[in-house]
Amino acid sequence: MIKKGDVINGTYRIEDQIGAGGGGTVYKAYHLRLEKYVVVKRINDAWVGLMDSRKEADIIKNLKHQYLPQAYDFLRMEDGIYTVMDFVPGASLDKYIKSGYRFTQQQVLYWAKQITEALIYLHGLKPPIIHSDIKPANIMIDLEGNVCLIDFNVSMTSTPDSSISATSRGYAAPEQYLNITPINQPEPGKAYHPRFQFDMDTALDQRSDIYSLGATLYHLMTGQRPPKLPETQLPPIPADLPDFDEALINIVNKMTHYDPRERYQTAQEVYDDLCNIKRLDKRYRSHKRAKLVVNVVFPIIMVGAVVLGTAGFMQMRKEGDSAFDDKIAYADTLISNKDYENARRTYEEAIGMKPDRIEAYSGMLMVYSSQYDYDKVIEYGTTALAQHNFEAAGNSDKQIAQFEYILGDAYFAEENYDKAVEHYKKAVEFDQSNPEYYRDFAIALSRSAYVDSAEEMLQKATAMGLENASIALAKAEIDFAKGNYTEAAEGFKKAAQTSSDSALIQRAYLYLCRAYDRMGDNDGVIDTISKNVSVFTNDNVRIANIICAEAYLKKAETANETQRRQYAQQSIEYYKRVKDAGGASEQTLFNLVTAYQYVDDNQNAQAILNELVKDYPNDPDVYARLAILEADKQAKLSQTLRNYDNFKKYYEKAEKLDQHNRVSGTSSTYIKTMEQLMERLKKNNWIKE
Amino acid sequence: MTIGAIMFYGGIALFAAALIGMIIANAVLSAKGKKLKELMKDRYGE
Numbered sequence: 168m169i170k171k172g173d174v175i176n177g178t179y180r181i182e183d184q185i186g187a188g189g190g191g192t193v194y195k196a197y198h199l200r201l202e203k204y205v206v207v208k209r210i211n212d213a214w215v216g217l218m219d220s221r222k223e224a225d226i227i228k229n230l231k232h233q234y235l236p237q238a239y240d241f242l243r244m245e246d247g248i249y250t251v252m253d254f255v256p257g258a259s260l261d262k263y264i265k266s267g268y269r270f271t272q273q274q275v276l277y278w279a280k281q282i283t284e285a286l287i288y289l290h291g292l293k294p295p296i297i298h299s300d301i302k303p304a305n306i307m308i309d310l311e312g313n314v315c316l317i318d319f320n321v322s323m324t325s326t327p328d329s330s331i332s333a334t335s336r337g338y339a340a341p342e343q344y345l346n347i348t349p350i351n352q353p354e355p356g357k358a359y360h361p362r363f364q365f366d367m368d369t370a371l372d373q374r375s376d377i378y379s380l381g382a383t384l385y386h387l388m389t390g391q392r393p394p395k396l397p398e399t400q401l402p403p404i405p406a407d408l409p410d411f412d413e414a415l416i417n418i419v420n421k422m423t424h425y426d427p428r429e430r431y432q433t434a435q436e437v438y439d440d441l442c443n444i445k446r447l448d449k450r451y452r453s454h455k456r457a458k459l460v461v462n463v464v465f466p467i468i469m470v471g472a473v474v475l476g477t478a479g480f481m482q483m484r485k486e487g488d489s490a491f492d493d494k495i496a497y498a499d500t501l502i503s504n505k506d507y508e509n510a511r512r513t514y515e516e517a518i519g520m521k522p523d524r525i526e527a528y529s530g531m532l533m534v535y536s537s538q539y540d541y542d543k544v545i546e547y548g549t550t551a552l553a554q555h556n557f558e559a560a561g562n563s564d565k566q567i568a569q570f571e572y573i574l575g576d577a578y579f580a581e582e583n584y585d586k587a588v589e590h591y592k593k594a595v596e597f598d599q600s601n602p603e604y605y606r607d608f609a610i611a612l613s614r615s616a617y618v619d620s621a622e623e624m625l626q627k628a629t630a631m632g633l634e635n636a637s638i639a640l641a642k643a644e645i646d647f648a649k650g651n652y653t654e655a656a657e658g659f660k661k662a663a664q665t666s667s668d669s670a671l672i673q674r675a676y677l678y679l680c681r682a683y684d685r686m687g688d689n690d691g692v693i694d695t696i697s698k699n700v701s702v703f704t705n706d707n708v709r710i711a712n713i714i715c716a717e718a719y720l721k722k723a724e725t726a727n728e729t730q731r732r733q734y735a736q737q738s739i740e741y742y743k744r745v746k747d748a749g750g751a752s753e754q755t756l757f758n759l760v761t762a763y764q765y766v767d768d769n770q771n772a773q774a775i776l777n778e779l780v781k782d783y784p785n786d787p788d789v790y791a792r793l794a795i796l797e798a799d800k801q802a803k804l805s806q807t808l809r810n811y812d813n814f815k816k817y818y819e820k821a822e823k824l825d826q827h828n829r830v831s832g833t834s835s836t837y838i839k840t841m842e843q844l845m846e847r848l849k850k851n852n853w854i855k856e
Numbered sequence: 857m858t859i860g861a862i863m864f865y866g867g868i869a870l871f872a873a874a875l876i877g878m879i880i881a882n883a884v885l886s887a888k889g890k891k892l893k894e895l896m897k898d899r900y901g902e
Contacts, residue, residue: 273901412899445896454892458885465878469871476867482860 204254234285260303286434301379302338337393340378381422414447523560544577568598584614602633613648636666656682692718709750716741735765790821791837
């Protein structure tokens, strides 16, 4: 029996007994050499025979952890075995409990983490050390408020032969309560508190320490000592325990689960949950969940909105395309019905819908082209090309080619073959699959005297399957350009006779007349037009009438007096058709004036020239023609009645308007004829200088 | 109004609404988060 004042091993003077547990009795002692207080623990005699003292000594001396006392010595004395450790100034949790202290959650959590750290260290040793007697009395709180886990039993290493544990009822894990037997005897005059020896079928493991720590925390939190096993199982801490949050309660309940398999399996797991306890808090989790919902659901909705908007945009474009196409189709129908004004308006609406789509511009060109207003076609087409980059706007090559082709046709009709070549060339560049583009390109090239290039284009068109009539037409044009008018005429005839295309047939007959004209065969011209008058449609009727009228006029120029009047009268008939249809050019009207003069109808000739004065008030040719007509009229009068005042007046007006042309030497034949007349009249003294 | 226009403008409106909703919700959650952080610190320490 050790008492105060005893000196153990000549070094440790016993000061006081400060505790007793399943493992032994603990004393506060004074180290006589180091002059500091230490703790001396006398190992319970019941264990002594089971200990490997040398091994225990090595283990205990090597223990080093912030929350474990430092072991100094391991003594095998005659009266027992002693371990010497650091004395930790402060108080055990047990004393706090007994004083009625109410622990806060922060304190419990703080200490729980520190004890768990110590357990991680002990359990991680090789071999692992199981404390086996964690309880409030064995947890010291030092003066700085940190824990120190004391009174661990070195002999409880988790080796197969360590089958005995000393523990305290209530804090010991249920698996330790197998075949328990008391290890102390009642003492006379004292209340008997049995201490048990626990015989285990299997070795204790770290889960037992986890249970004991949980039971200790249970005590701190509830203020109630855990019921003594095995009679009563530890009930779970109710979730509504005041001052403690459910997260910590759940951790403690899991630590104290009756079934070791349902507990935390390692101290590290406990430590992790304690360190991340706020993540287990339902308020925290609820907040995290809300953030997740906000940052996932809303972006999903936004992505959905983008998808919806994009789909809507695509749909709108499709709908817009559809409406645009409908408008174009409707306008095309209006052109077919010759309702050009509404067609033009509809194309303009289509342009308003999609300003970069070329189809509507092509439609506009068709509107003007159908009205034979080629100047307008050229003006509109070139403006559109200058203002828009149709290629970059995504229009198809075929659509651009069609636009260029219509523009080329307009230039061709205006006999501006170089510009026609330019646009036909673009047409074939954009659409190399349309043989008609090559055909007309070849014809325009031949008209521009690029005969070799024209033949090359014709070969391409032929290779692409251009129909025979078109080949004949283009070939005839090339012959014409070469000056082979007879072959050209044969070719045009062949084209007209073999084609089923009305437009091509009309072109072939008109070109045939041109070949006859070049050969001086006016009868051929007249015969071709008169025999095929029903073939011509639209503007070609006007052209055919002009060609026929010119042929008759040319015949009149070389005929005798009787025939001249007859041919001139025929010519007048054809010219009047043109004039009455509103398609007479200035030159046509000049020719009509000439024809009227041939038949001595100066009144109608004068009327036409008066109309021309209104339409072309600044054209010197009009006044020159008036002067010529006036001279002709006076020449038919007797010399006494002749008066050349009007001639002089027209002459002076024409000369004044023709100043620019005279400087450049480009005065017309009408001016020159008028000037010759003036010379003659002056010479004959009809007009004085 | 065509279906395409309804989808397009609906998509824009939905996007704007979701964006505004997300901003407001995040602002509210951020304010709540600060309070919760203080509570967690008070309850569980550092």
